[in-house]
Amino acid sequence: MTNHRIALIPGDGIGTEVLPPAQQVLDAVGRRHGFTFSCTSYDDWSCERYLREGAMMPADGLDQLRDKDAVLLGAVGRPDVPDHVSLWGLLIPIRRGFRQYVNLRPVRVFEGIDSPVRGATAAEVDFVVVRENVEGEYSEIGGRLHRGFPEEAAVQESVFTRAGVTRVLDYAFGLAASRGGRLTSATKSNGIVHTLPFWDELVAERGAAHPGVAWDQEHIDALAAKFVLEPARFDVVVGSNLFGDILSDLAAAVAGSIGIAPAANLNPEREFPSMFEPVHGSAPDIAGRGVANPLGAIWSAALMLDHLGHPGAAKDVTDAIAAVLAKTDVRTPDLGGTATTAEFTEALLELL
Amino acid sequence: MTNHRIALIPGDGIGTEVLPPAQQVLDAVGRRHGFTFSCTSYDDWSCERYLREGAMMPADGLDQLRDKDAVLLGAVGRPDVPDHVSLWGLLIPIRRGFRQYVNLRPVRVFEGIDSPVRGATAAEVDFVVVRENVEGEYSEIGGRLHRGFPEEAAVQESVFTRAGVTRVLDYAFGLAASRGGRLTSATKSNGIVHTLPFWDELVAERGAAHPGVAWDQEHIDALAAKFVLEPARFDVVVGSNLFGDILSDLAAAVAGSIGIAPAANLNPEREFPSMFEPVHGSAPDIAGRGVANPLGAIWSAALMLDHLGHPGAAKDVTDAIAAVLAKTDVRTPDLGGTATTAEFTEALLELL
Numbered sequence: 261m262t263n264h265r266i267a268l269i270p271g272d273g274i275g276t277e278v279l280p281p282a283q284q285v286l287d288a289v290g291r292r293h294g295f296t297f298s299c300t301s302y303d304d305w306s307c308e309r310y311l312r313e314g315a316m317m318p319a320d321g322l323d324q325l326r327d328k329d330a331v332l333l334g335a336v337g338r339p340d341v342p343d344h345v346s347l348w349g350l351l352i353p354i355r356r357g358f359r360q361y362v363n364l365r366p367v368r369v370f371e372g373i374d375s376p377v378r379g380a381t382a383a384e385v386d387f388v389v390v391r392e393n394v395e396g397e398y399s400e401i402g403g404r405l406h407r408g409f410p411e412e413a414a415v416q417e418s419v420f421t422r423a424g425v426t427r428v429l430d431y432a433f434g435l436a437a438s439r440g441g442r443l444t445s446a447t448k449s450n451g452i453v454h455t456l457p458f459w460d461e462l463v464a465e466r467g468a469a470h471p472g473v474a475w476d477q478e479h480i481d482a483l484a485a486k487f488v489l490e491p492a493r494f495d496v497v498v499g500s501n502l503f504g505d506i507l508s509d510l511a512a513a514v515a516g517s518i519g520i521a522p523a524a525n526l527n528p529e530r531e532f533p534s535m536f537e538p539v540h541g542s543a544p545d546i547a548g549r550g551v552a553n554p555l556g557a558i559w560s561a562a563l564m565l566d567h568l569g570h571p572g573a574a575k576d577v578t579d580a581i582a583a584v585l586a587k588t589d590v591r592t593p594d595l596g597g598t599a600t601t602a603e604f605t606e607a608l609l610e611l612l
Numbered sequence: 613m614t615n616h617r618i619a620l621i622p623g624d625g626i627g628t629e630v631l632p633p634a635q636q637v638l639d640a641v642g643r644r645h646g647f648t649f650s651c652t653s654y655d656d657w658s659c660e661r662y663l664r665e666g667a668m669m670p671a672d673g674l675d676q677l678r679d680k681d682a683v684l685l686g687a688v689g690r691p692d693v694p695d696h697v698s699l700w701g702l703l704i705p706i707r708r709g710f711r712q713y714v715n716l717r718p719v720r721v722f723e724g725i726d727s728p729v730r731g732a733t734a735a736e737v738d739f740v741v742v743r744e745n746v747e748g749e750y751s752e753i754g755g756r757l758h759r760g761f762p763e764e765a766a767v768q769e770s771v772f773t774r775a776g777v778t779r780v781l782d783y784a785f786g787l788a789a790s791r792g793g794r795l796t797s798a799t800k801s802n803g804i805v806h807t808l809p810f811w812d813e814l815v816a817e818r819g820a821a822h823p824g825v826a827w828d829q830e831h832i833d834a835l836a837a838k839f840v841l842e843p844a845r846f847d848v849v850v851g852s853n854l855f856g857d858i859l860s861d862l863a864a865a866v867a868g869s870i871g872i873a874p875a876a877n878l879n880p881e882r883e884f885p886s887m888f889e890p891v892h893g894s895a896p897d898i899a900g901r902g903v904a905n906p907l908g909a910i911w912s913a914a915l916m917l918d919h920l921g922h923p924g925a926a927k928d929v930t931d932a933i934a935a936v937l938a939k940t941d942v943r944t945p946d947l948g949g950t951a952t953t954a955e956f957t958e959a960l961l962e963l964l
């Protein structure tokens with residue numbers, strides 16, 4: 261029987277409350293489909309650890325994860341720890357150290373959750389945002405000059421490499437080929453005149469290499485508008501690190517699912533473990549009360565199943581999510597219900 | 613009687629069709645409020661000129677505009693001229709050469725135009741996006757290395773200066789003080805770790821200097837989501853060149869007014885003329901048919917009136933826009949009607 265070694269990093273706040281439900285769901289589908297998980301939990305990797313020991317994770321953290329098949333992460337962040345510490349001390353080093361150059365975020369409207377956008381229905385809105393995840397605008401290159409003086413300035417370098425852009429585009433074109441066959445690239449080459457014209461050239465080049473995919477491009481300002489005006493129009497949308505980040509949150513909002521959206525940080529070559537995480541944060545305002553919505557973590561676990569080679573099991577999980585939303589009125593408070601995390605998980609497990 | 617010297621730059625496509633209606637409206641409110649305009653039209657500054665003579669405007673273009681009180685621009689761009697030529701040859705040199713460091717975009721839901729977002733009503737959604745307009749991510753600094761080789765890369769430097777950020781923030785805080793007293797700053801300092809933490813520091817500094825304004829900040833990904841989820845929550849939103857660009861288009865989409873949105877490129881110190889332009893482009897698909905929607909240009913003219921010191925006249929114009937949308941069903945095809953540009957303008961003029 262296949263066994264998968266999973267690293268669990270609950271992290272901070274509700275991160276610790278949403279991973280156990282995801283584990284329960286994984287165990288249940290594993291039993292049904294004939295595979296198992298051995299999980300190692302890194303409970304300590306968190307802001308608490310940072311406040312105590314000065315680092316979010318041990319110096320050899322990545323080495324401890326290296327032999328795992330995947331990482332499932334809860335949430336990172338706490339109000340008394342600056343984001344650049346918590347994120348750049350844990351989340352981003354894993355993305356970069358494990359060459360997780362694809363950030364994949366599916367966007368679906370579920371029956372039973374209202375989209376804030378008129379006419380955005382479950383039948384019509386079903387697309388994927390593919391975000392470049394390890395270079396681009398999120399760079400460590402830059403700094404400050406004349407600090408504190410009137411002539412002070414900050415500079416930051418965006419870096420786009422042919423290798424880095426090509427591999428994420430090839431992933432996105434490949435995904436588009438396996439789905440509807442349509443791809444939209446986010447650009448802003450009319451305003452950002454060095455990096456984004458390069459991006460556009462590579463899109464045209466990779467587009468020519470994937471003749472089965474119809475592609476177009478839109479400037480990010482117009483594209484953000486179209487996400488609201490015609491969300492049903494999209495199939496695979498690919499963007500740089502920053503544009504993908506903005507578009508994927510916006511898309512989740514349009515779908516009404518910002519609280520339950522999942523993300524996969526993929527190393528498609530499987531040289532390193534990939535990482536799966538709900539998009540919601542650590543939500544300190546509701547942490548510790550047992551009412552966190554577990555669907556983001558569970559949906560992320562479904563993406564992990566897919567990556568581990570179990571698309572059928574993954575579909576069972578997303579079907580159960582769809583069913584619990586469409587067919588029951590069990591819901592956590594963020595969705596207008598009164599159920600606890602445990603009750604919501606229980607209702608979903610019954611439908612699995 | 614006060615006379616204002618206006619430069620008209622119709623530009624390309626429907627740009628040439630929407631300026632005459634704006635001029636008619638200006639003349640009409642001028643008669644009522646007792647001021648006049650002398651307009652100089654730069655009909656030739658366009659992509660056509662570029663194709664003929666290799667430049668969008670003459671070498672001394674800015675000097676020709678320098679003694680004007682304001683510039684009213686139609687639209688720039690044509691499918692057979694690359695954007696970086698048409699925009700960086702006309703629009704952006706004027707923004708930069710005339711230190712128009714504020715790009716102001718009001719966002720309103722008008723009765724009679726449906727917002728795509730449920731519950732976004734005319735009574736509730738009324739805010740302003742203030743965008744830094746001359747530095748930041750839109751920079752000319754950067755380039756390409758190893759062109760055409762596997763190790764090719766493009767780099768682009770974002771530059772934020774204390775002077776440049778402070779002045780746009782002071783404008784935004786001042787505007788917030790004169791309105792509801794609330795300001796939201798767009799950031800992404802958790803991912804873009806050099807320039808945006810600097811932006812955040814300056815927001816805190818200018819916030820302390822404007823104690824009457826309650827302010828907060830949101831990461832651009834979350835903020836884009838909130839524009840869809842709670843558009844009524846915003847009053848003044850301030851962002852960098854790129855973030856302001858994205859947010860203002862997104863906001864117009866949320867308000868249902870992407871086709872009629874106006875923009876002011878302001879030099880608040882009045883050292884140089886400010887420039888006013890509808891947000892819509894040159895729309896080559898409908899150009900020459902006399903059916904372009906003139907409201908973006910007319911609303912832009914209202915922003916110009918405000919800047920020229922005629923807030924009462926400006927309000928008459930926006931009231932007439934609101935009235936023609938709420939009280940008549942005269943509309944151009946983009947709004948689902950059958951009226952021509954001239955008929956729509958006539959209907960509006962009757963309500964002035």
Ligand SMILES: CC(C)[C@H](C(=O)O)[C@@H](O)C(=O)O
Pocket residue numbers: 450451481699857
């Ligand atoms: C055309 C483009 C360069 C421009 C910009 O991004 O500044 C436009 O989108 C705008 O908002 O005025």
Ligand SMILES: CC(C)[C@H](C(=O)O)[C@@H](O)C(=O)O
Pocket residue numbers: 347505802803833
């Ligand atoms: C927390 C932040 C650095 C992160 C990002 O922008 O990458 C988050 O927004 C995400 O989308 O995973």
